Amino acid sequence: MFGRLGAPEIILILVVIILLFGAKKLPDMARSLGKSARILKSEAKAMKDESKSSTTPAGPPNNDEQPSQRTIQSAPGDVTSSRPVNEPTDTTKR
Numbered sequence: 001m002f003g004r005l006g007a008p009e010i011i012l013i014l015v016v017i018i019l020l021f022g023a024k025k026l027p028d029m030a031r032s033l034g035k036s037a038r039i040l041k042s043e044a045k046a047m048k049d050e051s052k053s054s055t056t057p058a059g060p061p062n063n064d065e066q067p068s069q070r071t072i073q074s075a076p077g078d079v080t081s082s083r084p085v086n087e088p089t090d091t092t093k094r
Helices: 007-021 025-053
Strands: 070-072 083-085
Touching: 007 025
Parallel strands: none
Antiparallel strands: 070 083
């Protein structure tokens, strides 16, 4: 349906993007996109590691255990943007 994109078409698309968003906002948008991708990747890895290390059956949580608090860090070495995360717990009684 659509032909292949060549160099002139890609250059035209880049020029339109620069005109729409401005040259000053593009690095900030790329940085934000990179941070979001890193957070998503680290959370996916944490969930995968958590599911592998979990050998207990999926039943009601043990009330004696306190959920551990994890810290999400958006960029390596960026201490100001790290924040503790409280994991949601199932508090309903069945």
